[in-house]
Amino acid sequence: MTKFVIRRAIQAIPVLxxxxxxxxxxxxxxxxxxxxxxxxxxxxxxxxxxxFIKAWGLDQPIPIQYCRWMGLCxxxxxxTMLGSLPTPAAFIGPSGLPNFLPTVMSGATxxxxxxxxxxxxxxxxxxxxxxxxxxxxxFILAGIALVVWLSIAITMGxxxxxxxxxxxxxxxxxxxxxxxxxxxFWLGIMLIFIFSGPGLNILPAGxxxxxxxxxxxxxxxxxxxxxxxxxxxxxxxxxxLILPVITLVVVNIAGDSRFVRASMLEALxxxxxxxxxxxxxxxxxxxxxxxxxxxxxxxxxxxxLEIPFLFTGAIVTETIFSWPGIGKLTIDATRExxxxxxxxxxxxxxxxxxxxxxxxxxxxxxxDPRIKY
Amino acid sequence: xxxTSTERPVAGAPPRDDILLDVRNLKTYFRVMDGxxxxxxxxxxxxxxxxxxxxxxxxxxxxxxxALTVMxxxxxxxxxxxxxxxxxxxxxxxxxLPESDMRRIRGNDIAMIFQEPLTSLNPVFTxxxxxxxxxxxxxxxxxxxxxDRAVEMLRLVGxxxxxxxxxxxxxxxxxxxxQRVMIGMALSCEPKLLIADEPTTALDVTVQAQILELLKAxxxxxxxxxxxxxHDLGVVAEMVDNVIVMYAGQVVxxxxxxxxxxxPRMPYTMxxxxxxxxxxxxxxxxSAISGVVPSPFHLPPHCRFEPRCPYRWETCRTVxxxxxxxxxxxxxxxxxxxxxxTARREAAIAQHRQNMAMGRRFTGAPDRLGDR
Numbered sequence: 001m002t003k004f005v006i007r008r009a010i011q012a013i014p015v016l017x018x019x020x021x022x023x024x025x026x027x028x029x030x031x032x033x034x035x036x037x038x039x040x041x042x043x044x045x046x047x048x049x050x051x052f053i054k055a056w057g058l059d060q061p062i063p064i065q066y067c068r069w070m071g072l073c074x075x076x077x078x079x080t081m082l083g084s085l086p087t088p089a090a091f092i093g094p095s096g097l098p099n100f101l102p103t104v105m106s107g108a109t110x111x112x113x114x115x116x117x118x119x120x121x122x123x124x125x126x127x128x129x130x131x132x133x134x135x136x137x138x139f140i141l142a143g144i145a146l147v148v149w150l151s152i153a154i155t156m157g158x159x160x161x162x163x164x165x166x167x168x169x170x171x172x173x174x175x176x177x178x179x180x181x182x183x184x185f186w187l188g189i190m191l192i193f194i195f196s197g198p199g200l201n202i203l204p205a206g207x208x209x210x211x212x213x214x215x216x217x218x219x220x221x222x223x224x225x226x227x228x229x230x231x232x233x234x235x236x237x238x239x240x241l242i243l244p245v246i247t248l249v250v251v252n253i254a255g256d257s258r259f260v261r262a263s264m265l266e267a268l269x270x271x272x273x274x275x276x277x278x279x280x281x282x283x284x285x286x287x288x289x290x291x292x293x294x295x296x297x298x299x300x301x302x303x304x305l306e307i308p309f310l311f312t313g314a315i316v317t318e319t320i321f322s323w324p325g326i327g328k329l330t331i332d333a334t335r336e337x338x339x340x341x342x343x344x345x346x347x348x349x350x351x352x353x354x355x356x357x358x359x360x361x362x363x364x365x366x367x368d369p370r371i372k373y
Numbered sequence: 374x375x376x377t378s379t380e381r382p383v384a385g386a387p388p389r390d391d392i393l394l395d396v397r398n399l400k401t402y403f404r405v406m407d408g409x410x411x412x413x414x415x416x417x418x419x420x421x422x423x424x425x426x427x428x429x430x431x432x433x434x435x436x437x438x439x440a441l442t443v444m445x446x447x448x449x450x451x452x453x454x455x456x457x458x459x460x461x462x463x464x465x466x467x468x469x470l471p472e473s474d475m476r477r478i479r480g481n482d483i484a485m486i487f488q489e490p491l492t493s494l495n496p497v498f499t500x501x502x503x504x505x506x507x508x509x510x511x512x513x514x515x516x517x518x519x520x521d522r523a524v525e526m527l528r529l530v531g532x533x534x535x536x537x538x539x540x541x542x543x544x545x546x547x548x549x550x551x552q553r554v555m556i557g558m559a560l561s562c563e564p565k566l567l568i569a570d571e572p573t574t575a576l577d578v579t580v581q582a583q584i585l586e587l588l589k590a591x592x593x594x595x596x597x598x599x600x601x602x603x604h605d606l607g608v609v610a611e612m613v614d615n616v617i618v619m620y621a622g623q624v625v626x627x628x629x630x631x632x633x634x635x636x637p638r639m640p641y642t643m644x645x646x647x648x649x650x651x652x653x654x655x656x657x658x659x660s661a662i663s664g665v666v667p668s669p670f671h672l673p674p675h676c677r678f679e680p681r682c683p684y685r686w687e688t689c690r691t692v693x694x695x696x697x698x699x700x701x702x703x704x705x706x707x708x709x710x711x712x713x714x715t716a717r718r719e720a721a722i723a724q725h726r727q728n729m730a731m732g733r734r735f736t737g738a739p740d741r742l743g744d745r
Contacts, residue, residue, distance in 0.1 A: 270492060271487060271489055271492035271493040272492060272493055272494055272495040272496070274446060274487070274493070275485075275487060275493045275494065275495070275555075276495070277446055277479070278444060278446060278479055278480060278484070278485040278487075279479065279480035279506070279507040279510070279558070280476045280477060280478070280479035280480035280481055280507070280510060280511060281476075281480075281506070281507075281510060282476060290495050290498075293495075293497050293498075294495070294496065294497060297497075367497070368496075368497065369496070369497060369542045369544075370496055370542065370544050
């Protein structure tokens with residue numbers, strides 16, 4: 001098992017390297033570039049624009065930009081060779097050793113390899129800080145939604161499979177189709193309309209906290225307030241959570257419960273279930289011990305693939321409910337042409353997907369005795 | 374101990390004491406989208422305590438469904454069991470028992486072995502646990518004792534180092550070992566009746582013989598009655614006292630092994646026997662019964678074998694054949710026994726003997742008889 005994990009971790013290195021190239025490439029392919037935000041600004045002079053481009057290193061050829069962003073090249077070393085490639089000298093860090101080595105050896109602090117994802121073009125804050133700040137709200141919302149929807153989806157799917165074609169099963173089928181067909185943005189807005197509109201007005205329409213009552217979430221003042229009034233603060237967040245959680249749960253239950261149902265039906269149709277019945281085991285044991293254990297194997301893979309969601313969050317849902325998480329950060333960064341932030345979010349997401357897959361594989365080895373690493 | 378349908382006790386009353394299983398007018402239908410499939414259509418048989426019975430027939434003839442109906446292992450719906458069907462076991466009609474009582478019988482009094490030992494064992498539990506689970510349930514013993522019993526059963530069915538094997542998962546065992554596990558599991562609660570549904574079909578030929586020997590030895594030692602479901606007449610010849618031949622959901626011939634195998638009365642049985650490959654027939658074409666089993670949606674209205682039968686005549690298409698008493702306790706479902714068909718019957722028997730002697734194909738009606 002240890003060997004397997006180590007092997008997979010080593011295999012992940014070229015994958016992750018490939019991911020950086022793809023992430024970089026995707027954003028290059030997007031029209032505009034960081035300077036595009038000035039396009040409709042009449043007060044922006046060409047001179048100022050050039051200064052901006054030079055300050056952010058956007059005048060450099062793409063391979064050099066990538067090389068610096070990765071932390072392979074020293075940003076202080078100028079010059080190109082063969083038209084657009086970095087010179088060998090560019091790979092030498094401030095201390096005289098290769099730039100990609102850890103900071104203590106190379107003296108370099110720039111780029112991904114040194115844990116630096118650059119700074120936000122708009123606020124100047126380090127990208128890492130922005131992402132870290134948005135991660136907690138997303139984790140709270142996505143975590144609660146994930147737990148709720150998985151518990152409901154598994155219960156629903158298993159029950160529907162055991163009582164196939166029953167009233168419950170048919171109702172669940174209809175619910176799934178409706179839920180699956182319902183766009184998040186529509187459902188979210190309808191929920192706001194119903195529960196936060198002038199009629200009922202019992203739940204907040206958006207945000208994570210009541211801004212009139214508490215400092216902005218995540219600030220030092222907020223945590224001081226949280227320490228003084230924990231119950232009040234938690235109730236406040238809880239109230240804000242209800243609508244986005246419902247939105248996410250309804251939409252996601254639909255697909256997952258169908259998946260669990262199909263998986264459970266397949267398990268129930270297996271020969272060993274017939275054997276279990278022929279042994280005289282009660283239906284409860286047949287269903288929940290013999291069938292369910294097998295039905296959950298593919299579900300585990302599915303859950304593994306949903307883990308990155310805890311970080312990426314739901315872009316649409318977070319935007320509708322102004323939830324200060326990663327999803328909203330992504331949308332805002334896109335709108336403002338904040339490339340460093342976008343690249344940071346994409347990169348962290350991709351890395352999480354790689355590791356979530358690894359995690360799912362490891363979990364699989366524990367629950368399925370047929371799999372040996 | 375098979376009996377003819379004419380000597381049956383009154384409907385609704387239990388059979389004699391020495392009869393372990395008495396199946397009467399068993400009918401099983403499947404209600405599917407396209408209509409109703411009569412998978413088992415009026416099957417009667419009885420099995421004495423400690424006796425052995427073989428049920429043979431092609432795929433889809435209703436052999437397995439008969440066993441599954443008696444075990445009440447079919448989902449209802451889509452399956453449906455005839456209202457006047459009865460299956461008396463040990464003085465009780467299984468088809469009328471409440472599910473909770475039926476559960477106490479399954480695995481305890483009647484145990485079943487299935488065809489495919491790999492898929493019939495749960496991949497995520499050790500084989501020891503799977504046997505112990507049943508022992509714990511029926512014998513009301515502690516987990517510890519149940520585990521010991523599981524190891525003991527594995528030893529009984531000839532698995533080497535059973536303590537170690539008990540802790541292994543099904544995929545870690547070979548096909549033959551897995552089937553031994555299934556047999557050990559089936560015998561773990563000392564059942565009165567063992568139903569083996571194609572127990573050797575999925576196994577290598579060399580292993581088949583071992584498994585059959587094991588089944589026979591254990592059946593003799595424990596005194597359990599055995600129903601062996603198979604399409605392999607060779608297996609039947611070695612294993613059982615009595616045979617039922619099924620075709621399209623019906624019993625077409627029934628008697629002792631010697632009666633049915635040596636002097637078949639029904640052309641379908643003759644064909645089955647002739648299609649056993651033997652060393653003597655080496656070199657020639659393998660014989661087969663021409664045609665296919667009729668679709669259950671479009672069964673021939675009278676004799677169901679008629680479209681494939683080389684000896685058919687007008688009556689086969691106009692009169693539904695019933696099981697007739699062919700003497701010495703054997704029955705068959707065929708119009709060839711009628712006086713009008715004497716010549717035809719004798720030709721069929723002669724042809725069968727010749728085929729058996731020369732190992733020739735069974736297919737097609739002999740030209741000199743003419744078809745109609």
